[in-house]
Amino acid sequence: MVEFLQFTLGGISFGMIYAAIALSLVLIWRGTRLLNFAQGGMAMFTTFIAIEVIYKTGSYWAGFVVALAAGIVLGAVTELAVIRPTLGKPELNSVIVTIGLLVLFEGLAGIFYGGQFRSFPAAVSVTGLHAGSTYLGVSRFDVFVAAAVLVTTLLLAVGFRYTSAGLRMRAAAFNATVARLSGIRVARVITVGWALAGLLGALAGVLVSPSTFLYPNSMDSVFVFGFTAAVIGGLDSPVGAVIGGLLLGVVLNIAGGYLGANVTALVALGILVVVLMVRPAGIFAGAQVRRV
Amino acid sequence: MTMRSQPKIIGAALIAAAIVVILSIRLNTFRDYQIAEIAVDVTAVAGLTVLTGLSGQISLGNGAFMAIGAYTTALLMLHLSWPFFAVLVVAAVVTAATGGIVGVAAARLHGPYLAGATLMLGVALPSIAYVYPGTFGGDQGLNVVYTTPSFLGANFPLYRWQAWICSAVALVTLVLLANLGRSRVGRNWRAVRDDEVAAALAGVNVARARVLAFVVSATCAGMAGALLAIITGLVAPGAFTITLSIALLTAAVIGGLGTLPGAVWGSLVIVLVPTYATDVATSHGLSTSVASNIPIAAYGVVLILVMLIFPQGIQGGVHWILGLFGISAVRNSHLAPESDALSLPGGDPRERSRMEGLPVPPYPPGPPESHKKEGTQ
Numbered sequence: 267m268v269e270f271l272q273f274t275l276g277g278i279s280f281g282m283i284y285a286a287i288a289l290s291l292v293l294i295w296r297g298t299r300l301l302n303f304a305q306g307g308m309a310m311f312t313t314f315i316a317i318e319v320i321y322k323t324g325s326y327w328a329g330f331v332v333a334l335a336a337g338i339v340l341g342a343v344t345e346l347a348v349i350r351p352t353l354g355k356p357e358l359n360s361v362i363v364t365i366g367l368l369v370l371f372e373g374l375a376g377i378f379y380g381g382q383f384r385s386f387p388a389a390v391s392v393t394g395l396h397a398g399s400t401y402l403g404v405s406r407f408d409v410f411v412a413a414a415v416l417v418t419t420l421l422l423a424v425g426f427r428y429t430s431a432g433l434r435m436r437a438a439a440f441n442a443t444v445a446r447l448s449g450i451r452v453a454r455v456i457t458v459g460w461a462l463a464g465l466l467g468a469l470a471g472v473l474v475s476p477s478t479f480l481y482p483n484s485m486d487s488v489f490v491f492g493f494t495a496a497v498i499g500g501l502d503s504p505v506g507a508v509i510g511g512l513l514l515g516v517v518l519n520i521a522g523g524y525l526g527a528n529v530t531a532l533v534a535l536g537i538l539v540v541v542l543m544v545r546p547a548g549i550f551a552g553a554q555v556r557r558v
Numbered sequence: 559m560t561m562r563s564q565p566k567i568i569g570a571a572l573i574a575a576a577i578v579v580i581l582s583i584r585l586n587t588f589r590d591y592q593i594a595e596i597a598v599d600v601t602a603v604a605g606l607t608v609l610t611g612l613s614g615q616i617s618l619g620n621g622a623f624m625a626i627g628a629y630t631t632a633l634l635m636l637h638l639s640w641p642f643f644a645v646l647v648v649a650a651v652v653t654a655a656t657g658g659i660v661g662v663a664a665a666r667l668h669g670p671y672l673a674g675a676t677l678m679l680g681v682a683l684p685s686i687a688y689v690y691p692g693t694f695g696g697d698q699g700l701n702v703v704y705t706t707p708s709f710l711g712a713n714f715p716l717y718r719w720q721a722w723i724c725s726a727v728a729l730v731t732l733v734l735l736a737n738l739g740r741s742r743v744g745r746n747w748r749a750v751r752d753d754e755v756a757a758a759l760a761g762v763n764v765a766r767a768r769v770l771a772f773v774v775s776a777t778c779a780g781m782a783g784a785l786l787a788i789i790t791g792l793v794a795p796g797a798f799t800i801t802l803s804i805a806l807l808t809a810a811v812i813g814g815l816g817t818l819p820g821a822v823w824g825s826l827v828i829v830l831v832p833t834y835a836t837d838v839a840t841s842h843g844l845s846t847s848v849a850s851n852i853p854i855a856a857y858g859v860v861l862i863l864v865m866l867i868f869p870q871g872i873q874g875g876v877h878w879i880l881g882l883f884g885i886s887a888v889r890n891s892h893l894a895p896e897s898d899a900l901s902l903p904g905g906d907p908r909e910r911s912r913m914e915g916l917p918v919p920p921y922p923p924g925p926p927e928s929h930k931k932e933g934t935q
Binding site for chain 1: 610663668677679686688689807853854857859860862
């Protein structure tokens with residue numbers, strides 16, 4: 267029972283990281299109808315920038331802030347430079363462009379920073395927390411990870427719900443043509459969506475790297491699970507992304523804890539198959555309207 | 559799919575076979591290995607381009623089918639010492655059955671949901687090798703011992719023979735797929751891809767068409783996996799990462815989605831560009847960490863540039879260049895291979911033509927008499 271509790275709590279911090287990646291994919295999907303395969307690669311690159319800043323300045327928080335800022339810039343620049351020219355062309359083309367970007371970022375990281383594994387500092391202590399004498403399966407840093415993603419998500423939710431910029435973004439995602447007719451600059455809104463997605467990805471990169479080490483491919487599996495979380499939740503639903511991420515993180519941690527790390531991918535496939543059998547467009551899919 | 563006639567398809571395959579034989583004799587061992595590698599990729603990519611380009615279903619997990627084909631090959635050759643061609647048939651049958659199961663599970667999924675499910679399949683399936691290390695050899699994998707047949711004599715180079723076998727399988731696959739694409743099966747796939755509801759109203763069994771496409775695609779990938787097992791001599795989970803599955807889709811789209819010549823162009827790109835870039839980088843005396851990563855970065859740039867410059871892939875670019883010289887492969891624009899590439903999953907070919915200022919093909923696309931036949935089945 268104690269073990270189960272430890273695995274469950276331990277899964278929450280991973281789940282929140284998957285949720286951050288899933289949320290970034292949902293932001294881009296709602297604006298551009300595109301799966302961004304470079305999301306993990308961009309996060310890896312901004313985390314490398316963070317570690318350079320941390321080495322230079324000796325301050326963790328300087329690196330943290332620079333990573334988030336770099337994520338915003340990288341997201342916006344990517345959209346403007348290579349994604350926008352592919353829109354209106356066959357839809358798989360833009361997917362291949364993001365795959366090309368992923369490969370490019372991984373190559374550039376290898377050229378600039380080398381291929382070896384680097385350790386990345388945690389913001390706060392990684393020693394385990396106890397309730398009385400019982401180990402809870404989480405550290406202070408795990409709590410920080412969950413809180414950081416939660417706060418960012420809530421800020422975004424409030425922004426979408428209560429600000430005029432958020433209203434414009436929701437309108438553009440709901441119906442781009444009508445939004446454009448209402449005077450919303452949809453192209454600019456899409457760039458902002460990419461920038462916010464870059465921010466979330468950068469946050470996930472900084473938060474996950476203390477447990478995975480940092481190397482050019484270090485975000486690959488995080489991306490795959492984040493993508494899976496977004497599909498489970500439904501790609502149009504930000505709430506679904508967070509719930510999907512938490513569900514995946516907790517279930518995978520429990521399965522990995524009892525059955526060994528080798529089964530996690532198989533368990534994730536099992537969850538995905540079961541969810542998609544029942545809900546072919548994710549748990550939080552809206553009403554299905556198929557064009558006739 | 560191109561409406562080329564039967565003799566033209568066979569002729570093209572024979573010319574390609576002759577080119578492979580001449581190249582394999584004139585080039586060195588390493589190039590022979592590359593020819594085999596390209597042929598393996600052509601086999602897998604051709605199956606994927608049919609699945610995604612013709613039936614409109616994306617797959618990011620065809621590497622998993624390659625893994626099944628490769629492990630089937632390794633197990634049969636290791637424990638039963640079967641001859642390779644018998645093994646190839648069994649590998650094809652096993653992956654066809656798996657493809658059927660996956661196809662049934664995937665039949666209700668579309669777009670990113672299908673992409674996500676197949677991506678997870680590609681990640682999860684090879685990890686079975688770690689879960690049952692006794693059978694599948696775990697991380698180390700299984701060794702495959704394959705030698706040249708005795709009738710060629712003892713001195714015949716193994717790599718040349720492998721290049722021949724792989725190319726033969728690839729070419730037979732291409733011919734069969736070209737015929738399948740021209741047949742009723744291929745027309746059903748295109749009908750389902752362009753409009754599922756209209757296809758169902760016209761009497762096409764949508765579910766059966768979609769599942770059959772998965773079976774065909776998985777069979778091709780399984781044969782490619784069997785070939786990969788004999789040319790690398792080792793079957794290990796590290797060879798079937800998600801990178802492989804993504805490379806297959808990349809090759810299909812870069813070459814020109816839904817076109818079989820495109821499968822060849824795409825395979826050439828994913829095999830030759832990284833090797834060429836490595837040669838250039840190492841010959842300039844760069845440090846190892848830089849030299850080993852420049853090809854990766856260059857490969858990424860090539861993917862982005864090809865997609866920005868040739869939206870219809872390399873095959874689209876080839877047609878455009880031929881058009882500049884006044885050479886047109888097919889006279890009627892709506893029957894031309896390009897019309898296929900234009901009508902990608904979810905896109906109405908007429909809509910796209912209007913957007914690009916091209917002549918609007920009549921609707922329904924394709925010869926009316928064939929369409930009537932579809933309706934009566």
